[in-house]
Amino acid sequence: MSHCRAFAALLDVYVDGELSPEKAIEVDAHLAECGVCTERVELEQATRVSLRTAVRAAAVPSDAFRERIAASLRAERAREHAVTQQEATARRGGMLSWGTILPMAAAAGAVLTFNAVTDKTPSGPVATATATEARASVTPDVLSPEQILDQFVDYHVNPGTPAIMEPKLLRQLDPEVGVPVRFPELANYGARWEGGDVVRLPLRGLNAASLRFQLDGHRVTLYVYNSERVPIQRRLRERSSYREPVYVGYKRGYSIAATERRGVGYAVATDLSDLETAELVASLH
Amino acid sequence: MAHSLPPSDFEREALTHLPALLAVSSRLTRSSSEAEDLVQDTLLKALRAREHFATGSNMRAWLLRILTNTFINRYRRGGLERSVLDGPDADPLADGWIGASTMEAMRDPESRALRSLLEREIVGALDELPEEFRLAVVLSDVEELSYREIADIMGCPIGTVMSRLYRGRKLLKRRLYEHARSYGLVGPEESVGQGDASEKNPVVELSSYRKTKKAVGG
Numbered sequence: 153m154s155h156c157r158a159f160a161a162l163l164d165v166y167v168d169g170e171l172s173p174e175k176a177i178e179v180d181a182h183l184a185e186c187g188v189c190t191e192r193v194e195l196e197q198a199t200r201v202s203l204r205t206a207v208r209a210a211a212v213p214s215d216a217f218r219e220r221i222a223a224s225l226r227a228e229r230a231r232e233h234a235v236t237q238q239e240a241t242a243r244r245g246g247m248l249s250w251g252t253i254l255p256m257a258a259a260a261g262a263v264l265t266f267n268a269v270t271d272k273t274p275s276g277p278v279a280t281a282t283a284t285e286a287r288a289s290v291t292p293d294v295l296s297p298e299q300i301l302d303q304f305v306d307y308h309v310n311p312g313t314p315a316i317m318e319p320k321l322l323r324q325l326d327p328e329v330g331v332p333v334r335f336p337e338l339a340n341y342g343a344r345w346e347g348g349d350v351v352r353l354p355l356r357g358l359n360a361a362s363l364r365f366q367l368d369g370h371r372v373t374l375y376v377y378n379s380e381r382v383p384i385q386r387r388l389r390e391r392s393s394y395r396e397p398v399y400v401g402y403k404r405g406y407s408i409a410a411t412e413r414r415g416v417g418y419a420v421a422t423d424l425s426d427l428e429t430a431e432l433v434a435s436l437h
Numbered sequence: 438m439a440h441s442l443p444p445s446d447f448e449r450e451a452l453t454h455l456p457a458l459l460a461v462s463s464r465l466t467r468s469s470s471e472a473e474d475l476v477q478d479t480l481l482k483a484l485r486a487r488e489h490f491a492t493g494s495n496m497r498a499w500l501l502r503i504l505t506n507t508f509i510n511r512y513r514r515g516g517l518e519r520s521v522l523d524g525p526d527a528d529p530l531a532d533g534w535i536g537a538s539t540m541e542a543m544r545d546p547e548s549r550a551l552r553s554l555l556e557r558e559i560v561g562a563l564d565e566l567p568e569e570f571r572l573a574v575v576l577s578d579v580e581e582l583s584y585r586e587i588a589d590i591m592g593c594p595i596g597t598v599m600s601r602l603y604r605g606r607k608l609l610k611r612r613l614y615e616h617a618r619s620y621g622l623v624g625p626e627e628s629v630g631q632g633d634a635s636e637k638n639p640v641v642e643l644s645s646y647r648k649t650k651k652a653v654g655g
Contacts, residue, residue, distance in 0.1 A: 191537040200578040201550040206559045211463035405481035
């Protein structure tokens with residue numbers, strides 16, 4: 153038995169094929185004369201065969217998953233292509249870099265301010281009607297935060313042609329979104345405005361406005377929505393380093409940060425780091 | 438439109454590792470939706486960092502390193518869930534409580550695998566292992582990576598990999614043995630003549646292990 157003791161610790165390593173040739177020969181010799189250690193090796197090998205089979209079988213990629221991966225890689229390729237072209241433009245135009253903006257934003261505390269988000273009263277008769285209808289309808293199936301984030305990321309990746317190019321006309325989105333949609337002052341910091349649109353969520357009366365920017369080659373999509381009905385922070389983690397709560401998380405490789413102010417929710421989807429994204433959304437306060 | 442850009446060779450090769458990535462991710466997260474998110478993030482990061490990939494090296498190992506780091510950064514800021522079992526190695530014959538015929542009864546000689554009853558339990562048993570052990574076991578026994586590659590992925594010395602594998606496999610076997618007992622595949626404990634006191638208490642029961650772990654807040 154003391155003989156076995158010398159070999160028992162080596163048997164795993166032996167099966168892993170990581171023993172030195174000399175040691176492996178010694179183990180071979182021991183196995184030839186020891187039934188118990190031979191059985192240990194057999195059980196070790198049988199366990200690995202079963203592990204391989206079972207672990208692979210428990211996680212076979214579905215077709216839907218394969219398609220989702222292919223689509224996200226395709227979108228990333230397209231984004232890189234666009235960035236390359238944009239960097240060429242930016243080099244000529246001499247915009248502020250994102251690396252410069254962040255410290256500035258942090259130092260100033262609230263540089264990226266909204267023009268007027270102090271009240272959430274929708275403007276115009278149509279808006280009131282929509283908002284009332286939204287509140288009156290007992291929502292039978294509430295969208296999960298997961299589904300909403302999915303929708304946000306989908307739109308961030310494949311935005312389509314924006315409905316509104318003129319910042320002043322964003323107010324036209326108020327009725328559909330049910331909260332005021334105003335233009336954030338990102339343009340001073342090198343962010344290029346790309347247009348606004350409504351993201352239709354698959355639930356009655358629940359829409360979000362999307363405002364798209366390019367910031368130093370990164371696409372930034374800001375969503376504005378009724379935070380009472382779009383509880384996405386439940387899927388995100390709170391970051392406590394800001395004056396107001398900011399929630400951050402990832403979805404399908406993109407960072408999402410969200411915050412809320414007087415019933416209006418703001419979420420930003422980017423391919424920046426979660427810290428940068430959180431910083432960006434925190435500066436909206 | 439830029440969407441029509443064809444996939445690169447890099448992308449095509451990376452996608453051949455999708456089953457391996459999803460398998461490891463699923464055991465790491467123990468949730469199929471989180472596992473899919475983690476794989477997607479991993480591939481996007483890999484695509485963005487592809488110039489750092491050394492052509493000719495093991496892409497699967499490289500992808501698995503990104504996956505592990507992404508998992509740790511997202512869910513485990515303090516590193517993988519630690520084991521409270523760290524310390525001097527247990528007696529190498531600690532599984533001496535299983536006799537040769539018991540071990541034989543747990544195998545299926547035809548398939549050279551475990552008996553199918555045990556095979557069905559194996560993912561559950563694996564998922565009960567502490568993360569550090571579970572990842573080491575999956576990378577070694579499922580992905581068949583070398584100790585060197587596993588050490589790179591887990592960011593630890595080779596000796597630590599060996600110790601995690603050793604302990605993880607032992608816990609796993611203990612669990613499977615418990616199942617074998619409950620299915621009546623093997624009889625009550627038999628002795629193989631290693632009755633001295635030091636071997637009475639060789640293996641940590643998973644349930645008591647978890648209690649200890651909770652108690653120390655690990």
